Ligand SMILES: NC(=O)c1ccc[n+]([C@@H]2O[C@H](COP(=O)([O-])OP(=O)(O)OC[C@H]3O[C@@H](n4cnc5c(N)ncnc54)[C@H](O)[C@@H]3O)[C@@H](O)[C@H]2O)c1
Ligand SMILES: [Zn+2]
């Protein structure tokens with residue numbers, strides 16, 4: 583006999599959802615599947631607010647389905663494990679990022695690149711195998727196949743670790759893949775937000791020289807004194823940009839809005855690489871001549887596979903790398919979104935789900 587949706591999804595969950603393109607979030611009751619043999623269930627303790635959450639709730643990528651519960655920088659404590667689960671036991675600290683499923687049989691999956699599997703399942707705003715919607719971490723409880731959970735090392739504070747699950751892996755993976763993690767290299771980081779500030783920290787831990795490229799001088803002192811950057815370039819200052827031409831081995835570009843690429847390409851040395859990780863909602867203009875001259879490369883990257891996400895977390899733990907965060911209560915989330923849109927956060931909002939998400 584067919585089961586009713588309530589029998590299939592009997593775990594009652596409470597979260598906050600966006601209902602329309604205004605992106606305004608409000609309390610939302612829903613359910614998740616029962617913990618399967620390969621699943622873990624977790625109590626969500628913290629969830630970071632990624633700029634992708636903001637793009638998504640406002641339907642800036644034209645793929646929103648409402649109600650939408652965002653959140654893919656999730657940390658929590660395991661409360662239940664299925665009979666086949668080997669990576670986790672009840673009470674373990676667990677992290678979940680942007681993915682909750684992949685095919686496990688394609689070339690990408692075979693190379694631990696589930697993030698490039700054509701059957702990838704995203705943590706929210708996606709249709710799961712069973713036809714239900716996926717709902718993210720702005721919620722008190724989460725169920726996930728253990729493959730898509732990572733162990734959070736003991737010495738990282740859980741709140742400041744949360745942003746590593748998306749922001750951390752998104753910058754770590756391309757730095758490794760594109761060979762921009764070698765000691766002595768000179769890396770540029772454009773956009774000093776959630777992704778950018780973590781990129782600075784990883785680059786310093788790799789032993790690189792780091793130049794932050796930002797539209798205003800406001801964050802200069804912090805970038806140098808607190809985050810450890812070596813140089814701060816104001817992109818709106820033509821003299822500074824001119825003087826820095828041809829100095830960078832690579833750039834990690836985290837900018838979330840459309841912007842000109844030419845000034846960035848000019849900062850690269852010959853054979854330098856401009857790596858796009860920011861996801862503006864409109865196409866950017868490609869100044870081809872500036873690439874031809876000096877054999878420069880433009881690349882891009884999307885989060886990272888599960889194996890590398892665990893590697894990144896272990897590396898972060900070893901080097902004391904966490905995000906600089908502003909912890910907020912759940913009911914502050916709409917204000918936080920407005921502030922994020924204005925770039926008014928140093929450098930990641932993290933929702934204290936465990937203590938402040940009260941079911942109605
Ligand atoms: N590739 C991936 O896998 C991946 C993963 C996570 C996030 N993202 C995307 O990366 C981007 C950044 O995410 P975030 O969470 O770090 O956002 P954020 O808002 O914390 O940081 C973005 C930074 O870009 C700056 N910025 C915005 N508009 C600018 C402009 N026109 N010129 C120069 N700088 C500008 C902001 O001041 C801010 O410092 C978003 O588009 C997000 O969707 C991509
Ligand atoms: Zn993200």
Ligand SMILES: [Zn+2]
Pocket residue numbers: 684685686687688689690691696699700701
């Ligand atoms: Zn696959």
